[in-house]
Amino acid sequence: MKKDFPRIVVSACLLGEEVRYDGSGKLDPYLVHTMGRFCTFIPLCPECEAGMSVPREPVNLWDDPASPRAVGAESGFDYSRGWRDFAMRRLGELSAEDPWGMVLKSRSPSCGVRVDVHTGCGARKRAGMGIFAAAAKEHLPLIPVESEAGLYNPSRRENFIVRLFAFRRLRELLSGNLSRRDLTLFHSRERLLLMAHSPEVARAAARVVANPATEDISLRHRRYSELYLKCMGMRATRAKNLKAIAFGASQLREGLRGGERAELEDAMERYRLGELPRLAVLTLLYHWARREGHHELLSQHYLNPHPLESRLLSLG
Ligand code: SF4
Numbered sequence: 001m002k003k004d005f006p007r008i009v010v011s012a013c014l015l016g017e018e019v020r021y022d023g024s025g026k027l028d029p030y031l032v033h034t035m036g037r038f039c040t041f042i043p044l045c046p047e048c049e050a051g052m053s054v055p056r057e058p059v060n061l062w063d064d065p066a067s068p069r070a071v072g073a074e075s076g077f078d079y080s081r082g083w084r085d086f087a088m089r090r091l092g093e094l095s096a097e098d099p100w101g102m103v104l105k106s107r108s109p110s111c112g113v114r115v116d117v118h119t120g121c122g123a124r125k126r127a128g129m130g131i132f133a134a135a136a137k138e139h140l141p142l143i144p145v146e147s148e149a150g151l152y153n154p155s156r157r158e159n160f161i162v163r164l165f166a167f168r169r170l171r172e173l174l175s176g177n178l179s180r181r182d183l184t185l186f187h188s189r190e191r192l193l194l195m196a197h198s199p200e201v202a203r204a205a206a207r208v209v210a211n212p213a214t215e216d217i218s219l220r221h222r223r224y225s226e227l228y229l230k231c232m233g234m235r236a237t238r239a240k241n242l243k244a245i246a247f248g249a250s251q252l253r254e255g256l257r258g259g260e261r262a263e264l265e266d267a268m269e270r271y272r273l274g275e276l277p278r279l280a281v282l283t284l285l286y287h288w289a290r291r292e293g294h295h296e297l298l299s300q301h302y303l304n305p306h307p308l309e310s311r312l313l314s315l316g
Pocket of ligand 1: 044
């Protein structure tokens, strides 16, 4: 059964492996004991695998935040080139393992999704990315990346889990025989989910699907993928989720009976106030859509997520 679980590349130190510069590990309880129940981990330590020892000197990032230099705090040695070469090679190997996502250690010069970069202007620092994390984002754009710290933020955690499954579906679409029919079907099932992330970008994606002028099927899929990734990279806030839910409910029109409309409005208000999880509101809507036989709503991944996605979203 575990072979069907999402495969997540994880900074080895977060799994408790003693690979940090000072010889320690940094086991993350939520990742290991909670998410670990429904995920398979692929451990990775970019610094050790690039040839550094344990313990080792600490390394800091310097200069341009868009392409920083990784410099040893004691030796002054510039590790940047070796680390980038390693990242390219290892990411190529990793893509063959078909990972769904990555959880990388925050504030690390290698793994950090957001890390301080010294500018050389006194104490001034700017935000950048660790060398491996930046390479992963650039070369595996269909793999969502989050830090372990981000998983403790409910909104970021939910977005990461949703993107794990959404990006997986997109990869499956792109790995098949590209056809206009499949793209149209794909988009019709993603419609509410995309609306919850960005109604504007969702509309732009719909235009790409519908535009008869784009005859080149590869080009159409590429444009669509770019918009899909852009859309899913935008945070689904409560306000945007409420709009998507209201749009879904409007599709049922007269299908809501008796006090059901008031019941839904009450559930939406409680979700807005943070008293009810999003999945509870969606379950209500899904239940009514099923009773009414509303096939378009029932086909929405937003209303009917993958069972593992639901379980991961339900974890506290
Ligand atoms: S943060 Fe990354 S490079 Fe540093 S010890 Fe952990 S896995 Fe290794």
